[in-house]
Amino acid sequence: MDQNTKIIELRNISKSFNGEQVLKGINLDIHDKEFITLLGPSGCGKTTTLRIIGGFVTPDAGDVCFLGEKINSLPPYKRKVNTVFQKYALFPHLDVFENVAFGLRLVKTPEKEIVSRVREMLALVNLSGFEARSVDLLSGGQQQRVAIARALVNNPKVLLLDEPLGALDLKLRKEMQFELKKIQQRLGITFVYVTHDQEEALTMSDTVVVMNGGIIQQIGTPQDIYNEPVNAFTASFIGESNIVPGIMHADYLVEFEGRNYECVDMGFDKDEPVEVVVRPEDIEITPASAEFLCGTVTAVTFKGVHYEMLVECLGKTWRVHSTDFSPVGSEIGLRITPEDIHIMHRSPESSQTASDSEEGGEEN
Amino acid sequence: MIKLNAKWASYPYIVWMILFTVLPLLLIIYFAFTDRTGAFTFDNIEQAAAYLPTLVKSIYLAAIATVICLVFAYPFAYAMSRLSFSRQKMMTMLVMLPMWMNFLLRTYAWQALLEDNGVINSLLTSIGLSPLKLINTSGAVVLGMVYNYIPYMILPLYSVMTKIDKSLVEAAGDLGAGFFATFRRVVLPLSMPGIISGTTMVFVPAVSTFVISGMLGGAENYLIGDLIEAQFLGNSYDLNCGSATSLLLMVVVLITMAIFNRLDSEDAEEALL
Structure with a gap:
């Protein structure tokens, strides 16, 4: 055997x-x-x-x-x-x-x-x-x-x-x-x-x-x-995730939160609605600038190895893990590189689960 | 503030025990070793020793009844413990139901059933069979004991068995034990406390009964309980000799139970090896 x-x-x-x-x-x-x-x-x-x-x-x-x-x-x-x-x-x-x-x-x-x-x-x-x-x-x-x-x-x-x-x-x-x-x-x-x-x-x-x-x-x-979680359930159950809706314009090009991002995923239909997963530890914080998605820090928790920050961007809360500290109320930019972006097909069930678990996450 | 573990909380019980357990026992001992004038004597004990055959017969019948109770009650209690919770409650009720009826009445009912012209024999003759000798036999006494005391066997067995974790039975199966091996190596040893308390609760009242033997056993099945009753309340009134007989019975029961418990625990250990 x-x-x-x-x-x-x-x-x-x-x-x-x-x-x-x-x-x-x-x-x-x-x-x-x-x-x-x-x-x-x-x-x-x-x-x-x-x-x-x-x-x-x-x-x-x-x-x-x-x-x-x-x-x-x-x-x-x-x-x-x-x-x-x-x-x-x-x-x-x-x-x-x-x-x-x-x-x-x-x-x-x-x-x-x-x-x-x-x-x-x-x-x-x-x-x-x-x-x-x-x-x-x-x-x-x-x-x-x-x-x-x-x-x-x-x-x-x-x-x-x-x-x-x-x-x-x-x-x-x-x-x-x-x-x-x-x-x-x-x-x-x-x-x-x-x-x-x-x-x-x-x-x-x-x-x-x-x-x-x-x-x-x-x-x-x-x-x-x-x-490479295949759906929003896996993405939200395994580790922490930011899951947002997006549109796959072409191979290696996805749009979410009003911006186009380069990514490493391919093989989707043109303009297919997808779900975009970004792990909190993959996001790098930078000074606010037009180059990046920007938002206001609404909460900071010290977790030992890193700080967990909740960042309000365009009415949506992003979870960011970083060793850099930004005080509550400060304006910061979120730098997301192509390797940080994971694209998933959207299914009725998965989008349901995603929003459910996201709500759960925010309550914590 | 009242503390629940305060020492004085046990005082009423200690007083109760002294008044109604220790004192009567001392009285029995006093009467057993004195004559009517109050002088110390061994005569009563010697006289009581002459009743040894009656005592042996009592132990014999009570032991048979206890074994029968155990054989019937054990599988019943096991099956009961595996039922759903609501069914378990219902079965417990059914087991206890006869206990709410008067003990004498229940035994009278058996008398009516077993009599020479009783219900069973009438039924037999009506279908052309010859009637049986049922009443006034040792069998009738054992039947009466089993019928009256089996709930005291079922309930302790059942209560021990509900506490046997189902996962232990599963674990035994998982490790390769089939039905019988699981029973012998897990269920039986874990239910031993129930077996011991059940047999005690059946054997002790059965060995000293006088109602059952008096009503169902007739003159041939005169047991030690009947004897003691006669010495205290009946026609052969003798307080001192009755006390001596009671004392003898108590000592013999204690020794029997001690041997039995010892055998039980050795059996349990042997079963595991």
Whole structure:
């Protein structure tokens, strides 16, 4: 098997709960040794997708394939995948060792092998010496590690992780992100990771699957997802964005906010209405001049690495991240270079989402 | 300001316990070891020891009833704990409903059903079958115990099972455990506290019952409870001997429960290894 082997395929998966459709025709290929992240807001269907792969939920329509074989109705205990549950789901009546050994005991592994493999896994997650501890006496981070060891000891082909770091504090979360990635690379198995945290998704993944409303919005590398969002939802969910309507006059030429800008996008219809995405950190502030789009600073927040400024230009609020400081009330120009401009096709749905999320952004 | 954790908040309960638990117990002990003149004696204990066969029979019947309750209640409580919340509430009501009816009345009803000319036998003869000997058998006593005490088995089991996180069952399945392995390695050990409190709550009243055995068991099923009743209220009035018998019963029940609990926890551990 190599990295091009499709280990799991989802074909036209639909699922409803109590008449509410949570998945609307999901198509997804998961390759061997890949770190793939399902990313989206709560209720987008990412956890349901994971549970379908794990076998806890049966899809209403569509197929789940494992190495080309249909496994729609195969119960979880017969699948070669293991899950790290959101709240860890450690067995409270067993100590750390027995929790990790659980899967090995079920297949009647010799005691000697159990001991060596459990030790090996606990070493992998930095919990050597915790064998006899009660799981109730562990910290959240330690419980998390036991859950990972308990799943990995069974040598799964695929490890499913359902928001595993959600309950940890920021510092621990960062450490665990790094460690999980390291473990994944060392063991060379496929990780399917569910999160609503875009930063986590971008940091760890080989592939990010952006989901919203039971539909996959975009599949791509973290760089693709961030730099070339295909619609306003992705653009506004991944990182922060200024999204404005524009008109694509020709290849490499777009008009928005009453000005023509050179850009790097092509292949649109002549004068096609489009959506223009500009990341706040890509905008450079300059003294106001007729050369640039100009506006008044209405708010400044210190964010540590940079200042976040809201700039009112032609009745529209632009979000700008810059290490340069401009006081509230000052007139500034916004310099936007061709590489900073990302053009997206406009769809009725995406423009709707865009304005929704923009409103949400301004309230903050 | 009133503090909820203030020490004095427990005083009324301590007074209550002293008045109605500790003091009566001391009285029982006093009567058990004295004769009618108040002099110290072992005679009562010796006399009570002669009732050992009756005590053994009581323990035997109560143990059978407890096992039957457990066997029926366990799957029922498990199924109940997996229902939707509103259904669970309805089922709890149905389980508790008979408990709101008078205990004596319920046992009378069984008497009417099981009698030689009772409902069941009338039904059997009317369809041409020969009548059965139902009333005044050990079976009738066990039936009465099961019927009356099974809610005390179901409720603690149910309350423990609702607390078993569904994700633990899923996790067991995920790690390769099928239905039986999940039951044996996860559900059973986690429901052990319910099993222990359920068996205690059924066994203890069953072993000392006198109503059920008196109404359904007849002379052949004279149990330790009947004996104690007769010594305190009945024709063989003997306060001292009755106290000694009660004390004996209490000690035997405590020992039985201790052994049972011990076995239980060992079983649980063995099941996991």
